[in-house]
Amino acid sequence: MSDPFKQLRDALDQFATERDWDQFHSPKNLAMALTVEAAELQECFQWLTEAQSRELDEQQLAAVRDEIADVQLYLIRLAGKLDVDIEAACRAKMEKNVEKYPADQVKGSAKKYTHYQD
Structure with missing residues (x-):
């Protein structure tokens, strides 16, 4: 922390x-x-x-x-x-978000990540 x-x-x-x-x-x-x-x-x-x-x-x-x-x-x-540990939890969540929302698939879109999964 x-x-x-x-x-x-x-x-x-x-x-x-x-x-x-x-x-x-x-x-x-x-x-x-x-x-x-x-x-x-x-x-x-x-x-x-x-x-x-x-x-x-x-x-x-x-x-x-x-x-x-x-x-x-x-x-x-x-x-x-x-x-x-808030800081560690935030960093871990940011890493998850990078995986959930690949920039090349979601750029400019407000859709939820579930709309991008195969």
């Missing part, structure tokens, strides 16, 4: 311990909280056009930053509970 992820994980552990919240932070509960935060991130873009979603004003961008942080912090907390 890279140092920034470890530092954040340790800070989150301390934050929860100081508040006696560890009792509530089961993997199930953290996964559920993560989906709530992801929905709050999605809400920042609700009703915006594609163009508007690319041209956020400072207030909108601040809200998006906060929600991205909430999502990431819950991911780090969940990963810590399950002893998952």
Whole structure:
């Protein structure tokens, strides 16, 4: 695990311990909280056009930053509970995606990988 992820994980552990919240932070509960935060991130873009979603004003961008942080912090907390190295998991998933989505077959297409399998 890279140092920034470890530092954040340790800070989150301390934050929860100081508040006696560890009792509530089961993997199930953290996964559920993560989906709530992801929905709050999605809400920042609700009703915006594609163009508007690319041209956020400072207030909108601040809200998006906060929600991205909430999502990431819950991911780090969940990963810590399950002893998952986020950086290693992401690299492994990227390798899987290279295999699932061969550039010569999927370039410029939004189709799911299952549409490219023989």
